[in-house]
Amino acid sequence: MAQLKTYSVKDIDISKIEKFADQLRGKIVMPSDASYDETRKVFNAMIDKHPGMFAMCTDVSDVIASVNFARENDLTIAIRGGGHNGGGLGLCDDGLVIDLSGLKFVRVDTTNNTVRVGLKFKRSDYPKVSTTAANGPE
Secondary structure, three states, rough: OOOOOEOOOHHHHHHHHHHHHHHHOEEEEEEEEOOOOHHHOOOOOOOOOOOOOOEOOOHHHHHHHHHHHHHOOEHHHHHEOOOOOOOOOOOOOOOOEEEEEEEEOOOOOOOOOEEOOOOOOOOOHHHHHHHHHHHHOO
């Protein structure tokens, strides 16, 4: 069985990274950025992985662009939600971390009586959603 070759973000031409960054509504965080060390922190302080890049997604199109970029460049990816995975599975060394912590949205479907919320949705946002569900959008 052939083993897949994965590359490091360091192997990617900077112009490809800049083009990718231009596609995102969110931002990318690189090891050279001042916020890198803070961004790579997770709940379990024993985890010390060094991703090649973070895609700080703010919507679904950012997630799609990130997955496509990783696939096109043979990058290892990790998906990070709230950063609380005890084993550090939301990080990877040298690859792309697709960070979903910036996804904050609410979609109320009154026809099916369902509500979908993004990862950044907090319990304190619930009263706003209840009002919207009961009365429709403002």
